[in-house]
Amino acid sequence: MLELKNVTRRFGPNTAVDNVDFAIPEGQMVGVIGASGAGKSTLLRMINRLIDTSEGEINFGGVRTSALKGQQLRNWQRDCAMIFQQFNLVPRIDVLTNVMLGRLNHRSTVASLLNIFSDEERAMAIAALERLGIEKVALQRAGTLSGGQQQRVAIARALMQQPKVILADEPIASLDPRNAQIVMQSLKDINQSDGITVITNLHTLDTARSFCERIIGMQAGRVVFDGGPDDLTEDAARKIYGADNLEDAFSEAVTSTSLNGSRSKSSGSERPPVARPAAEQNPVYA
Numbered sequence: 001m002l003e004l005k006n007v008t009r010r011f012g013p014n015t016a017v018d019n020v021d022f023a024i025p026e027g028q029m030v031g032v033i034g035a036s037g038a039g040k041s042t043l044l045r046m047i048n049r050l051i052d053t054s055e056g057e058i059n060f061g062g063v064r065t066s067a068l069k070g071q072q073l074r075n076w077q078r079d080c081a082m083i084f085q086q087f088n089l090v091p092r093i094d095v096l097t098n099v100m101l102g103r104l105n106h107r108s109t110v111a112s113l114l115n116i117f118s119d120e121e122r123a124m125a126i127a128a129l130e131r132l133g134i135e136k137v138a139l140q141r142a143g144t145l146s147g148g149q150q151q152r153v154a155i156a157r158a159l160m161q162q163p164k165v166i167l168a169d170e171p172i173a174s175l176d177p178r179n180a181q182i183v184m185q186s187l188k189d190i191n192q193s194d195g196i197t198v199i200t201n202l203h204t205l206d207t208a209r210s211f212c213e214r215i216i217g218m219q220a221g222r223v224v225f226d227g228g229p230d231d232l233t234e235d236a237a238r239k240i241y242g243a244d245n246l247e248d249a250f251s252e253a254v255t256s257t258s259l260n261g262s263r264s265k266s267s268g269s270e271r272p273p274v275a276r277p278a279a280e281q282n283p284v285y286a
């Protein structure tokens with residue numbers, strides 16, 4: 001169980017996350033939705049301690065993770081893998097090595113410094129790539145892959161951490177609709193087959209409804225909706241996004257980036273077939 005109790009984060013005079021309180025049972029797949037600036041990224045970053053809370057506490061399995069330090073904090077960050085919108089791979093090295101970097105927190109400093117990976121780790125990395133359907137690019141430099149492939153590599157790297165929780169911060173915001181579906185399906189498959197809790201920030205409501213069993217809606221730092229996909233009525237959506245952004249919220253073709261900036265919509269409007277299984281997340285090694 002992951003519990004947030006009265007969690008607040010301020011940046012100077014601004015409150016990014018405001019008194020948030022919820023509990024997520026093990027194995028749940030949760031989508032966090034909301035307009036740009038609602039506080040979704042800040043929330044996820046507090047969970048894996050990329051940033052600290054200003055007030056409140058976060059607990060996992062009875063341990064107050066918001067207060068951990070040193071090795072215990074590193075262990076929590078290993079258990080709580082993170083996937084980012086921009087993938088955070090090391091572009092100049094090959095895919096297999098990128099994936100094996102997911103083991104860094106499991107290894108001795110000397111082995112890590114020397115970049116020595118065991119046969120077992122190689123086999124594990126290949127299995128993760130196979131699971132994501134991208135084993136054929138194992139020896140290619142990560143920077144040469146498409147965005148969708150890179151995100152799947154990031155998921156494979158995350159799986160190497162053998163995490164208890166995967167946090168995905170807008171994992172599909174830079175992807176075309178087809179790759180977005182593949183990545184979301186991969187996360188869902190991992191959630192279902194491995195029982196790993198997945199919490200993912202998403203911009204569009206339809207994606208959250210299609211892939212998540214629970215949806216948390218944020219507006220101006222506060223949780224204004226918490227329920228199942230069927231509870232997410234147009235009224236609820238209006239509360240989360242505001243009437244002006246409602247159309248965008250329902251559009252799969254709008255990415256976080258476009259909502260933040262020029263509002264140019266991604267060209268493809270194809271609705272790809274739901275894709276193959278796959279998997280998971282990663283820490284920041286880039």
Ligand SMILES: Nc1ncnc2c1ncn2[C@@H]1O[C@H](COP(=O)(O)OP(=O)(O)OP(=O)(O)O)[C@@H](O)[C@H]1O
Nearest residue numbers: 011016034035036037038039040041042043256260
């Ligand atoms: N490091 C920071 N310093 C100052 N303000 C910040 C910082 N990080 C976030 N904020 C502010 O906190 C608020 C919430 O930002 P956050 O990135 O969490 O929102 P979001 O819902 O993830 O938005 P987006 O979908 O655009 O990524 C915003 O007003 C943002 O400007």
